[in-house]
Amino acid sequence: MEMHQKELVTAGTPIEQAEKALIMIHGRGGTAEDILAVADHFNVDGFALVAPKAYNNSWYPLSFMAPEDQNQPWLSSALELLKHTEAELNKQGIASENIYFFGFSQGACLTLEYITRNAKRYGGAVAIIGGLIGENINTGDYITDFEQTPVFIGTSDPDTHVPLERVQRTAEILKNKNAEVLLEVFENVGHTILQQEITIANNFVFRREKV
Template sequence: MSHTLDIKTGGKSLNEAEKVLIMIHGRGGSAQDIVSLSQHLNVKDYALLAPQATNGTWYPFSFMAPVEQNEPWLSSAVETVEKTVQTALDAGIKSENIYFFGFSQGACLTLEFLARNAQKFGGAAAIIGGVIGEKIDRENYKGDFAQTPIFLGTSNPDFHVPVERVYATANILKEMNADVTEKVYANFGHSINQEEIEWANALIFK
């Protein structure tokens, strides 16, 4: 099984915008939900693209499960992000004007896509997520972010995402020349807080 490409849009139209924000929803969430979150971000001039996961889930098991357990959904999910990026590129948007925002399962998918395709992007905010797999396969991650700003926010503890994986992800992104800022909130819970939104606006959507 694989995901059907279904991209919800918001903000400016692709032919009018110079910047694009790709928003990746979490497990059980929807593209519509995450697009509505954009009203809290400084992205009034951006076109918004939010792919919808088939059945509301990008892959069936934990992101810390062995990769083969999450296939073929995981490969299809990464491909869905690639196609969403390609939609922006095809509209004449440069990669350095493509931005990302992901939450939870969507943050994991965003980070996995970025680490596999490192290049100069506009920036990314990933709230409660890390690269995917029971063990990190560093061989999968190639390229140079050329100082793309990436914000990682998380809660510790988090039921789904161990803080160690967030730190390990930050280290990989830094090795690949990303400008990483990480913030860990004690006992905040599995959601997005106001300060994370403010950090995202200050660092990424400025």
């Protein structure tokens, strides 16, 4: 069975020269190149931009709210790929507190699941239309602390793939894990990334000064 390969598409400042990095995670049917283009709208000058590629353009086969075992072994492979990506950046001299995440749709779900399973002080995260993964959220998977990492979650109400209740529960869990969470719900805007969300991401996550 083919699994996700450790193949990264990069842009921005070369990793060995950058002090900060943004890991960008595409949605189902998207590509690494597509998601990298979104960075043109973020205040990430000087960042290394890194986008892992999903096998067959999908991180896992079913809905993010399917029983977790039904999305295996793809989900575990995807989480392992993100762990490898973070470790590779660390090895190149970029500390996790200077690593940021951006994910859209299926990529937002994967982003939120990964950072919550591996909570620590990251630079920040932006998740547009996503929530923690599983038929029921298994909070036993989340044992560490975000140390006030800023996380912006934007979503549409309604959304055909991601129920608002799951997004709200996700925000609550991240807050309980000591993330600084900003959740914004936009009415009837569809499954897309909004200019308002770009602006909020820039103000809340990418322009922050460490105190």
